[in-house]
Amino acid sequence: MTDSVFGLMDEWGPEKIVVVSDRKTGMRGVLVLDNTARGTGKGGTRMSPGLTVEEVSRLARTMTWKWAAVDLFHGGAKAGIQGDPNDPNKEAILRAFARALSNEVPSEYVFGLDMGLAEDDAAIFLDELGDRGASTGLPRALGGLPYDQLGVTGYGVAEAAEAAAHSRNIDLKGSRVSIQGFGAVGQAAAVRLVALGATVVAVSTAAGAVHDPNGLDIGKLVNLRAETGDACVHHYGSAVPADYALTVDADILIPAAREDTVNDVIAASTNVKLVIEGANLPTSPSSRRILHERGIAVVPDFIANAGGIVAAAHSMAARYSPFVVEPEDIFTMISTKLRANTTAVLDESGRAGLTPHEAAYALAQKRVLEAMRLRRQIPKTATDTIDVLV
Numbered sequence: 001m002t003d004s005v006f007g008l009m010d011e012w013g014p015e016k017i018v019v020v021s022d023r024k025t026g027m028r029g030v031l032v033l034d035n036t037a038r039g040t041g042k043g044g045t046r047m048s049p050g051l052t053v054e055e056v057s058r059l060a061r062t063m064t065w066k067w068a069a070v071d072l073f074h075g076g077a078k079a080g081i082q083g084d085p086n087d088p089n090k091e092a093i094l095r096a097f098a099r100a101l102s103n104e105v106p107s108e109y110v111f112g113l114d115m116g117l118a119e120d121d122a123a124i125f126l127d128e129l130g131d132r133g134a135s136t137g138l139p140r141a142l143g144g145l146p147y148d149q150l151g152v153t154g155y156g157v158a159e160a161a162e163a164a165a166h167s168r169n170i171d172l173k174g175s176r177v178s179i180q181g182f183g184a185v186g187q188a189a190a191v192r193l194v195a196l197g198a199t200v201v202a203v204s205t206a207a208g209a210v211h212d213p214n215g216l217d218i219g220k221l222v223n224l225r226a227e228t229g230d231a232c233v234h235h236y237g238s239a240v241p242a243d244y245a246l247t248v249d250a251d252i253l254i255p256a257a258r259e260d261t262v263n264d265v266i267a268a269s270t271n272v273k274l275v276i277e278g279a280n281l282p283t284s285p286s287s288r289r290i291l292h293e294r295g296i297a298v299v300p301d302f303i304a305n306a307g308g309i310v311a312a313a314h315s316m317a318a319r320y321s322p323f324v325v326e327p328e329d330i331f332t333m334i335s336t337k338l339r340a341n342t343t344a345v346l347d348e349s350g351r352a353g354l355t356p357h358e359a360a361y362a363l364a365q366k367r368v369l370e371a372m373r374l375r376r377q378i379p380k381t382a383t384d385t386i387d388v389l390v
């Protein structure tokens with residue numbers, strides 16, 4: 001056990017792993033602070049039956065790169081409870097977990113939402129530690145904001161699309177966009193893209209796709225989606241198979257459904273000029289390589305769908321304020337950050353001959369390394385030659 005925990009450590013982190021348990025409730029949990037060279041550890045808190053220390057460590061590492069890639073000053077961290085989120089004893093378990101981590105929260109880590117936890121659970125963390133700063137993701141009645149309802153992630157995906165188009169000398173106005181997936185991310189992206197002047201020519205859900213080369217009526221589709229769910233494409237009329245959205249004639253493809261949808265065959269045959277990753281991991285290293293070699297720019301998931309983490313950074317900053325964060329301020333910040341990062345990553349990709357994913361990781365690692373060097377955590381002479389992750 002001890003050896004396997006030490007085996008999780010490398011030159012980046014984790015700096016601290018706190019494993020806790022409580023006899024009374026049976027609570028078992030872990031907090032991993034991966035790398036806080038750039039700021040306080042921040043990453044969601046999850047609850048799942050099969051949770052492992054290794055899984056939480058991996059997620060904490062991902063947060064280290066995400067914060068740095070978006071150039072926000074937080075460090076990578078993640079926490080988790082091994083248990084069933086539907087346990088009738090959940091409140092007591094959450095309270096025991098918060099108490100056990102009262103040395104670390106909120107000075108070194110702040111709870112947040114991830115799989116298995118919802119707004120009401122964040123309220124319990126806050127109450128148990130008697131500190132408004134103990135958690136983000138709070139209900140509105142305690143000063144939080146419903147980010148999913150506001151569509152922050154999809155909004156950011158559309159902003160990233162415009163920045164990517166601009167960096168490739170494509171005018172988003174009049175560009176034809178196809179969107180795979182019409183959930184929280186796909187819908188908000190479609191609405192914002194139309195506002196930016198793009199023409200959404202195809203949209204799919206798991207139930208099928210709709211296509212109109214002259215542009216779909218997104219307002220109508222959003223209303224139908226609210227009433228009929230994934231079947232909205234059939235109610236809209238003339239639905240075709242779902243995969244159609246991946247192969248349709250368009251300028252920009254936005255996979256916003258799930259992982260591994262843009263495979264090598266799609267990558268080799270698509271005629272789009274840009275792929276903006278709304279979903280997490282919709283491409284693979286090999287499909288990305290094919291797209292890159294064909295001159296098709298891919299904006300990586302952790303750059304394009306980072307609207308949620310920009311919103312989380314706002315929540316972090318607002319924890320002790322009596323004022324509720326204005327949604328408009330969040331949207332402005334998402335737009336500024338995601339546009340700047342998209343441009344930086346595509347520029348670096350072009351300059352260094354790396355895929356945009358490789359360029360984004362390299363940029364993130366460079367930023368973390370620089371912070372570590374300035375804090376004298378590593379020799380001033382340490383080089384930037386670190387294996388690029390993909």
Ligand SMILES: NC(=O)c1ccc[n+]([C@@H]2O[C@H](COP(=O)([O-])OP(=O)(O)OC[C@H]3O[C@@H](n4cnc5c(N)ncnc54)[C@H](O)[C@@H]3O)[C@@H](O)[C@H]2O)c1
Nearest residue numbers: 153181182183184185204205206242256257258279280305
């Ligand atoms: N919600 C967020 O804030 C957020 C943030 C970052 C990343 N993401 C990622 O974005 C993706 C979508 O998240 P969401 O919150 O919009 O999910 P969601 O459940 O609200 O919507 C998913 C949509 O994809 C569709 N879909 C599923 N399989 C499909 C297929 N094979 N073909 C076409 N459509 C298909 C579903 O019908 C649905 O319309 C996921 O990868 C998620 O991890 C979401």
